[in-house]
Amino acid sequence: MDIYLPIAGLSVNALVIVALGGLVGILSGMFGVGGGFLTTPLLIFYGIPPAVAVASSATQITGASVSGVFAHMQRKGVDFHMGGVLVAGGAAGSVAGGFIFRALQRSGQIDTVVALLYVFLLGGIGMLMAKEAVTSVYAVRRGRPAPGGPRRHHPLVASLPGRWRFYRSGLYISPVAPLLLGFFTGLLTVLLGVGGGFVLVPAMIYLLGMSTKVVVGTSLFQILFVTAATTMVHALTTHAVDIVLAVLLLIGSVSGAQIGARFANKVKPEYLRLFLAVIVLFVAFRVGLGLTWRPDDIYTVQVL
Amino acid sequence: MKRAALALCLLSPLLLAQSVPRLVPDVSQRRIDIVYSFTGAELLLFGAILYPGGRVPTRDADIAIVIKGPAEPIVLREKQKVAGMWINADSARFRSVPSFYAVAASRPLATLVDDRTAAIYEFGVDNIQLSPASGKVPAEQRRLERGLVDLKRRQGLYVEEKTRVRITEGVLYRARIQLPARVPVGVYTAETFLLVDGRVVAGATREIAIEKTGFERYVAAAAADRGFLYGLFAVVVSLVLGWAGAVLFRRLR
Numbered sequence: 332m333d334i335y336l337p338i339a340g341l342s343v344n345a346l347v348i349v350a351l352g353g354l355v356g357i358l359s360g361m362f363g364v365g366g367g368f369l370t371t372p373l374l375i376f377y378g379i380p381p382a383v384a385v386a387s388s389a390t391q392i393t394g395a396s397v398s399g400v401f402a403h404m405q406r407k408g409v410d411f412h413m414g415g416v417l418v419a420g421g422a423a424g425s426v427a428g429g430f431i432f433r434a435l436q437r438s439g440q441i442d443t444v445v446a447l448l449y450v451f452l453l454g455g456i457g458m459l460m461a462k463e464a465v466t467s468v469y470a471v472r473r474g475r476p477a478p479g480g481p482r483r484h485h486p487l488v489a490s491l492p493g494r495w496r497f498y499r500s501g502l503y504i505s506p507v508a509p510l511l512l513g514f515f516t517g518l519l520t521v522l523l524g525v526g527g528g529f530v531l532v533p534a535m536i537y538l539l540g541m542s543t544k545v546v547v548g549t550s551l552f553q554i555l556f557v558t559a560a561t562t563m564v565h566a567l568t569t570h571a572v573d574i575v576l577a578v579l580l581l582i583g584s585v586s587g588a589q590i591g592a593r594f595a596n597k598v599k600p601e602y603l604r605l606f607l608a609v610i611v612l613f614v615a616f617r618v619g620l621g622l623t624w625r626p627d628d629i630y631t632v633q634v635l
Numbered sequence: 636m637k638r639a640a641l642a643l644c645l646l647s648p649l650l651l652a653q654s655v656p657r658l659v660p661d662v663s664q665r666r667i668d669i670v671y672s673f674t675g676a677e678l679l680l681f682g683a684i685l686y687p688g689g690r691v692p693t694r695d696a697d698i699a700i701v702i703k704g705p706a707e708p709i710v711l712r713e714k715q716k717v718a719g720m721w722i723n724a725d726s727a728r729f730r731s732v733p734s735f736y737a738v739a740a741s742r743p744l745a746t747l748v749d750d751r752t753a754a755i756y757e758f759g760v761d762n763i764q765l766s767p768a769s770g771k772v773p774a775e776q777r778r779l780e781r782g783l784v785d786l787k788r789r790q791g792l793y794v795e796e797k798t799r800v801r802i803t804e805g806v807l808y809r810a811r812i813q814l815p816a817r818v819p820v821g822v823y824t825a826e827t828f829l830l831v832d833g834r835v836v837a838g839a840t841r842e843i844a845i846e847k848t849g850f851e852r853y854v855a856a857a858a859a860d861r862g863f864l865y866g867l868f869a870v871v872v873s874l875v876l877g878w879a880g881a882v883l884f885r886r887l888r
Binding site: 333334335337338340341342390391393394395396397398401439440442443559562563565566567568570572574575577578581582585586589622623624625626628629630631632633634635 | 669670671672673674707708709710711712713714716719720721722723726728732779782783785786787789816817819847850851852854855858859862863865866867868869870872873874875876877878880881882884
């Protein structure tokens, strides 16, 4: 079933795109991650122009995270105060990212920068996740729970000026820390088409020392608004948001998330995290390989 | 006297027209609409050769057809291995690169015309005039041009003699040319040439408009001209669809 993507300017098999969205949806339902880190590289492998893949993936994540935000809100799992600061930083980050994206596009280095960011971010975080998951799998096997370290924010965070109280997060820290964190994930959203949850969640836990009860809800809250802001940034600067592509992905991912969520209840969380770490490392490895292999197309054309 | 000679020179093509054949070309579609299910199109190019006095010469004439898409200025980037990675390291500008090019002839072009004629009439993908605008040294320029043509060929946008022009009874000709799914939009020209003894004796041009229509055109125009509203609409669609999907699945359970 071929369908023409009006912005990408080519025909794709609609079923393949829906299936791709479904696969990402299953993973996001299982692990509670947005899955943007999978969507963008897969779309690029499929032949969608990188700018269109990045922009439309961000649009899709907005829709994929909306129901999660509502669910966490009902359970009082969203710290709006913290979320507001993160969103403010994220919005600024996505606007700044828009300028960086344009500059990189003009100099022809956007693809390389995107690939390198993928390799280093996913590689680094995948390794940390794998280490953590292996430790807890061993701990579970030996029959005692993983050693839960004392929850404290990082010393660097404590040295920042000014302090605000974030009640639901159980924190009394400088707002500069979440503002910077939001800014950084906003940059990533624009450049890579990811929600940034895989950076945000560990940073909230290990850097800010937030209460784990509100981490996922608050990160989803931030992702919802920042991906929406990113869609606007791309719509205004690169004009690369393909609404047909985003809708196809969304149809797949909303359905897939339901399947994934049911599957997640049947598997031990330690193994689930290990599995996610393996997928993240595999994507990083594959993107890295793509950089070092001789590409099929040495030449690329950019219309002025 | 001089003036009379000049006038005669200027008029000579017209005078000759009395004795040379004329082409009456046409195409199956003057307009191709790109809609949601567009997967490419097949163009049928056909026409008649009108010989003066209706006499068909005993010696066979040949037909060559060149279809060109709208020319666009581009930057071509070349990846090279730098520190173990393939990154864009060299680039060149070209002022007018046809976005699509296809050529078909009634006999293999190599046996039909000499190199000079082929270069003048842009017969063959290696003869397309790309108007380089970077001031590279010739060797480097050639390498980049070859890379560009090779890329376009593999994308199916430059097609060389994939089909033959058929000539019936020396007067009617037709050729089929495939347009791939990712053809760029714009006004295309189909040039038909009549060749006798390796020389072009007549030529005629028809235009074909390829356009996005309906929904596709609306979306493309909105994304280009009304970025803010388009972005807002995309966000709202995404939110509504995501929310509705979740509600639907909860009902189903």
